[in-house]
Amino acid sequence: MPALAGRVAVVTGAAGGIGRAMALALGHAGCQVVLADIEVAALDDALGEIRSQGTTAIGVQGDVRSKEDMEALCHQAHARFGPIDIVCLNAGVSPSGAVLETSEETWRWLIDVNLMGVVHGLRAFVPGLVERKSGHVVITGSVAGLVPTPSLGPYSAVKHALTALAEVLRTELDGTGVHVSLICPGVVQTGIAESERNRPPDYPGPSHADPELAQRYREAVAASTTSPAHVAAAVIDALLENRFLVLPSPEGPPMIDQRLKELQSAIGS
Numbered sequence: 001m002p003a004l005a006g007r008v009a010v011v012t013g014a015a016g017g018i019g020r021a022m023a024l025a026l027g028h029a030g031c032q033v034v035l036a037d038i039e040v041a042a043l044d045d046a047l048g049e050i051r052s053q054g055t056t057a058i059g060v061q062g063d064v065r066s067k068e069d070m071e072a073l074c075h076q077a078h079a080r081f082g083p084i085d086i087v088c089l090n091a092g093v094s095p096s097g098a099v100l101e102t103s104e105e106t107w108r109w110l111i112d113v114n115l116m117g118v119v120h121g122l123r124a125f126v127p128g129l130v131e132r133k134s135g136h137v138v139i140t141g142s143v144a145g146l147v148p149t150p151s152l153g154p155y156s157a158v159k160h161a162l163t164a165l166a167e168v169l170r171t172e173l174d175g176t177g178v179h180v181s182l183i184c185p186g187v188v189q190t191g192i193a194e195s196e197r198n199r200p201p202d203y204p205g206p207s208h209a210d211p212e213l214a215q216r217y218r219e220a221v222a223a224s225t226t227s228p229a230h231v232a233a234a235v236i237d238a239l240l241e242n243r244f245l246v247l248p249s250p251e252g253p254p255m256i257d258q259r260l261k262e263l264q265s266a267i268g269s
């Protein structure tokens, strides 16, 4: 996709963190932006901020777990701005804890938001992009989707599923004019360690299986020197250069390198 000015972009999870920074960066690059999120007050705040930088934007309250909400988001975006060019499927949650200590409810919440949320988004938006033979899908994965991450085992497993999904989608869309990018940040200073704030009551129980581990996770996120704006700038570059894999955090490449060495040694054994 060449220049971004005048394009229509939709971002899920746009009320905070990486999604909000992506929405702001897309607006700064000249896009008209649809911000979608489940958190109403934060969404209004984000909308105020993006409009104050001169971007034409609307906010749509919606839950990525809902197929109907994602279809409604697509219709509302189209009704307001016309054909959509860029879809950033970014909303996500991150419970921590050991695999066997993670409750079934937490597993379901995680899968419903982080995996099915993306699937619903793809099903709602991608057919329209393919029909117009143009567009870009951005999926927010994680370094934890490339390197198994202890203490975030269930999250890491679901992010690995997103990696596979994004790679297969890229192959399936080859030649259609629709491009795919997979953003794999390391630890970024956002509200991710507090994602239980968005946990609906249909999944009873705590989000973090081990309070001590949860505290360490919060501290790591708070101490991260990677800003959401830095990740968003990498997303803009990926859109401009049609790049698939985006690794915006310094800790990503050495972790992947170590993982590749482990796999290589398994091949040799």
Ligand SMILES: NC(=O)c1ccc[n+]([C@@H]2O[C@H](COP(=O)([O-])OP(=O)(O)OC[C@H]3O[C@@H](n4cnc5c(N)ncnc54)[C@H](O)[C@@H]3O)[C@@H](O)[C@H]2O)c1
Residues within 6 Å of the ligand: 012, 013, 014, 015, 016, 017, 018, 019, 036, 037, 038, 039, 042, 062, 063, 064, 065, 090, 091, 092, 093, 094, 113, 140, 141, 142, 143, 184, 185, 186, 187, 188, 189, 190, 191, 192, 193, 194, 195, 198, 221
């Ligand atoms: N922060 C990190 O360290 C990090 C690292 C790698 C990947 N990621 C990924 O980045 C993405 C964004 O997370 P973030 O770090 O900005 O966290 P965040 O909590 O700051 O932002 C997540 C946003 O998603 C929204 N959201 C949550 N559940 C939703 C639902 N059911 N429907 C609609 N919106 C929902 C939240 O309201 C919030 O605005 C996630 O997919 C996360 O897994 C984050």
